Amino acid sequence: MTAVMPEVLTAGVLALAALLACTRLLHGHQRRDRSQTTPRWKLPLLLAAQPLLAALLYFGLFPPARPIDARVMTVYTAGAKSGAADAGTLRIALPEAPAGIGAEPAPDLATALRRHPGVRGLRIVGSGLDVRDREAARGLPLRFHPASRPVGIIDLKAPATVAPGNAFSVRGRVGGIEAGTLELLDPAARAIASTAVAADGGFILQGVARSGGSFSFQLRLRDAEGQVRDSVPLPLQVIAPVAPRLLVLAGAPDPELKYLRRWALDAGVGLHTRVSVGAGLVLGDAPLPLDADTLRRFDAVLLDTRSLQALGEAELRALTAAIRNGLGVLLRLDAPLTPTSRSRLRHWGYRVDAGARSAPAQLANTSLQPTAEHALPGLSRTVVTVQAGDALPLLRDARGQPLAWWRPLGRGRVGLVALADSYRLPLAGHAPAHARLWSGLLAGIARPAIAATQAPPSGPFWAGQRAVLCGIDHAAAVIAPDGSRISLAVDPAAGARRCAAFWPRTPGWHRLQTRALQTAFAVLPADAGQAWQAQRRFDATAALASDAPAPRASPATVTQRGAAWPWLAAWLALATLVWWLERRRASPQP
Numbered sequence: 001m002t003a004v005m006p007e008v009l010t011a012g013v014l015a016l017a018a019l020l021a022c023t024r025l026l027h028g029h030q031r032r033d034r035s036q037t038t039p040r041w042k043l044p045l046l047l048a049a050q051p052l053l054a055a056l057l058y059f060g061l062f063p064p065a066r067p068i069d070a071r072v073m074t075v076y077t078a079g080a081k082s083g084a085a086d087a088g089t090l091r092i093a094l095p096e097a098p099a100g101i102g103a104e105p106a107p108d109l110a111t112a113l114r115r116h117p118g119v120r121g122l123r124i125v126g127s128g129l130d131v132r133d134r135e136a137a138r139g140l141p142l143r144f145h146p147a148s149r150p151v152g153i154i155d156l157k158a159p160a161t162v163a164p165g166n167a168f169s170v171r172g173r174v175g176g177i178e179a180g181t182l183e184l185l186d187p188a189a190r191a192i193a194s195t196a197v198a199a200d201g202g203f204i205l206q207g208v209a210r211s212g213g214s215f216s217f218q219l220r221l222r223d224a225e226g227q228v229r230d231s232v233p234l235p236l237q238v239i240a241p242v243a244p245r246l247l248v249l250a251g252a253p254d255p256e257l258k259y260l261r262r263w264a265l266d267a268g269v270g271l272h273t274r275v276s277v278g279a280g281l282v283l284g285d286a287p288l289p290l291d292a293d294t295l296r297r298f299d300a301v302l303l304d305t306r307s308l309q310a311l312g313e314a315e316l317r318a319l320t321a322a323i324r325n326g327l328g329v330l331l332r333l334d335a336p337l338t339p340t341s342r343s344r345l346r347h348w349g350y351r352v353d354a355g356a357r358s359a360p361a362q363l364a365n366t367s368l369q370p371t372a373e374h375a376l377p378g379l380s381r382t383v384v385t386v387q388a389g390d391a392l393p394l395l396r397d398a399r400g401q402p403l404a405w406w407r408p409l410g411r412g413r414v415g416l417v418a419l420a421d422s423y424r425l426p427l428a429g430h431a432p433a434h435a436r437l438w439s440g441l442l443a444g445i446a447r448p449a450i451a452a453t454q455a456p457p458s459g460p461f462w463a464g465q466r467a468v469l470c471g472i473d474h475a476a477a478v479i480a481p482d483g484s485r486i487s488l489a490v491d492p493a494a495g496a497r498r499c500a501a502f503w504p505r506t507p508g509w510h511r512l513q514t515r516a517l518q519t520a521f522a523v524l525p526a527d528a529g530q531a532w533q534a535q536r537r538f539d540a541t542a543a544l545a546s547d548a549p550a551p552r553a554s555p556a557t558v559t560q561r562g563a564a565w566p567w568l569a570a571w572l573a574l575a576t577l578v579w580w581l582e583r584r585r586a587s588p589q590p
Contacts, residue, residue, distance in 0.1 A: 014054035021050040056571035063564045071120035079147035080126030109133035127534040128541030132466045141551035151176030152230030152531030160456045161237045162209045170205045185218040209238040232529040235522030244299040245270035251306020259423040290315040295322035299447040305335040324410025328445035351387035364398040377428040381418045415445040456521040463507045463526045470499040481508035
């Protein structure tokens with residue numbers, strides 16, 4: 001009743017004013033000067049304009065209410081454009097929406113939903129919801145009306161950490177550009193690799209981490225005319241891993257063992273060798289008993305066929321028990337197998353037939369310069385037949401034929417390698433290929449090392465956007481580049497994942513401090529990778545829309561007053577016309 005009273009009072013006052021105006025016009029018409037003539041249409045027009053002026057002013061003060069769908073909220077995000085389909089719904093503009101969109105501003109979607117508790121469905125217009133708003137939209141019926149697809153680097157996968165001297169791969173996808181070139185720049189802004197964009201937009205680049213530290217590489221996209229269309233920073237931590245410990249048992253010295261020892265020393269592998277030369281003589285490091293305590297100190301054991309044959313029964317039992325507890329064993333098939341050696345391999349799950357015959361082998365060139373002048377030399381392999389149902393290839397040649405195998409045994413692994421003369425690689429000037437070969441073989445069978453630092457949080461993160469860190473304890477905190485400390489509060493709803501959110505303010509290297517460890521992670525500038533950010537919003541919002549429940553069949557409607565300015569503009573124009581007519585002089589009567 002109280003809400004209706006101002007409208008009724010205003011209508012009564014305006015009706016009385018219109019009546020008085022008509023009375024004044026009639027009275028003035030009766031007392032006019034008869035010597036002056038006026039057009040016959042003037043008085044009726046002025047009389048009709050009075051109630052019309054009152055009506056226009058009333059609707060300017062109290063615009064007519066129009067029905068809207070109170071259960072559907074149109075949410076404008078980055079890149080959104082207002083359309084006719086948005087009429088009749090509650091319209092909300094998030095902070096990243098374009099200016100002048102003509103909607104109610106809201107700091108986030110959760111605030112908008114609290115302001116309008118009756119909303120039961122969402123229409124998302126633009127590039128999609130930011131990570132800040134996705135949890136609020138989860139569980140509501142949602143329709144997504146995306147803006148135009150982004151142009152640039154729209155997907156990127158790169159490692160966060162790498163060991164010094166190791167190669168790393170950068171993969172991704174480009175959108176909106178049919179022909180282009182990707183360049184990988186090192187921290188000194190020098191191009192170290194480039195590739196053309198594939199027909200499906202994909203690309204793969206490879207770089208090398210030279211020394212330890214925290215660095216920022218750069219990925220740059222050029223179009224067919226050579227113009228830079230996009231650029232994304234690639235933060236990378238180069239961390240020296242825990243050096244594996246390798247025990248080498250050889251039945252005789254050979255060139256393969258010599259260059260394996262050189263590789264192990266260059267790679268920082270903790271090496272201990274025992275080489276038998278016959279008549280009970282042993283060369284190498286100080287002799288160690290092959291028992292459980294000794295094997296517990298190593299991550300992998302490298303054997304040849306002679307040393308496998310020479311193992312005592314107690315040593316074989318200790319070695320098998322160590323494998324089941326996580327130790328890795330790699331056997332070089334460099335000589336024909338005896339019945340005893342075949343029996344011991346069957347005990348480890350292999351049925352192997354290896355004779356004295358050899359065959360040529362050619363390794364694939366996986367270097368950064370796979371050209372003809374950098375082709376790898378031909379090698380040889382032992383002709384071997386391996387039968388094991390769960391054995392997997394550990395190394396293949398250029399034609400895809402396996403040269404090494406591995407299979408699990410308990411918590412450890414047992415591997416076989418048929419390559420006989422890999423030492424020819426460093427002799428031909430391909431020491432990096434030799435290092436990659438044996439690094440891969442050792443990594444494939446060695447006991448998993450306990451990392452000195454925990455893995456960095458899974459990103460990417462951008463300045464000014466909500467970031468979520470998981471797997472933390474209750475004493476965790478983030479240390480910003482300027483030294484400020486941000487305490488993290490674990491969300492109880494995260495459960496065993498133990499996640500917390502924070503908003504990084506500045507880009508750069510941040511540190512996650514827990515009770516025992518400190519881990520560095522990078523925060524990208526807010527304007528870095530705009531196409532990548534838009535694609536991530538698009539993918540996340542499209543996933544929400546696909547999992548959203550169906551909207552209800554009967555939406556509720558409410559009334560909302562329309563705009564007042566059209567009515568007021570019409571009132572002003574009509575009032576100006578009436579004022580001009582009333583003051584127009586009458587012509588003298590002839």
